Amino acid sequence: MPDGRKDSAEEILSAFAVEPAHTKATLDLYLKQYPELASELIDLSLELEMVDPTAEDGIDTDSPIVNAAWAAFVGGDVNDAPITxxxxxxxxxxxxxxxxxxxxxxxxxxxxxxxxxxxxxxxxxxxxxxxxxxxxxxxxxxxxxxxxxxxxxxxxxxxxxxxxxxxxxxxxxxxxxxxxxxxxxx
Incomplete structure (x- = not known):
């Protein structure tokens, strides 16, 4: 977990990366303490999400944008995604x-x-x-x-x-x- 001292952006992102769980709560804690790194923390969280498919509070799979991106990534048909x-x-x-x-x-x-x-x-x-x-x-x-x-x-x-x-x-x-x-x- 981050401590109160002024760390470099790289040290903060590294600390986030080695957290035992990359849940929404963990991300929210880092975003609250380091709002100036919001973009970098969110990007890192999404990258880690792809590495750790068991992470909680993941990506919204009901989103048409996410479904289209996933279908393009796996070479599937966007139209396979259910409408909700x-x-x-x-x-x-x-x-x-x-x-x-x-x-x-x-x-x-x-x-x-x-x-x-x-x-x-x-x-x-x-x-x-x-x-x-x-x-x-x-x-x-x-x-x-x-x-x-x-x-x-x-x-x-x-x-x-x-x-x-x-x-x-x-x-x-x-x-x-x-x-x-x-x-x-x-």
Missing amino acids: AASFTREVANGMGLKLAALMGLRDRKVEVESLPKAFSARLSKALATPVARLMEYLAGPQGMPVGASFKSDAKPEQKPKIAIKQLLAECGHTPEQISNLLKED
């Missing part, structure tokens, strides 16, 4: 030009699959690194109930009917022009 709620990230929303609330509505399966234009579905599947068929299968599933909904209600929460993509985008604050641009066929 965790696949719908801020980066996907930004890349698509969607407000995060709209992407979360898609994640929660609030949209009628039939209302999705083919071009939009293709762009979303590409952003999520999954085939269009797998995306449609995911979106056609039952809606997700908001976490804690049953604790916030006196009555049993009920699922709302699915809505058209245009309605979701409008409810999330997209302008009519933005909606038109998002849903246009290429």
Whole structure:
């Protein structure tokens, strides 16, 4: 463990490397004590993670970015990665030009699959690194109930009917022009 003295960056990184466990807690301790080395500590942690596959609190394997990188590394198909709620990230929303609330509505399966234009579905599947068929299968599933909904209600929460993509985008604050641009066929 690091002691309170001023060590060189190399000594601090070496001390981190020889820690018996490279868990999130260990990384957090070093990041707290040496914030100026945050980038180097995180890079080293990721390198050590690859060396020690049994390490706890590892890489988020539900991330489409991680799945794509791993598939490229092993020479596999990115499309083998399953689509999960965790696949719908801020980066996907930004890349698509969607407000995060709209992407979360898609994640929660609030949209009628039939209302999705083919071009939009293709762009979303590409952003999520999954085939269009797998995306449609995911979106056609039952809606997700908001976490804690049953604790916030006196009555049993009920699922709302699915809505058209245009309605979701409008409810999330997209302008009519933005909606038109998002849903246009290429």
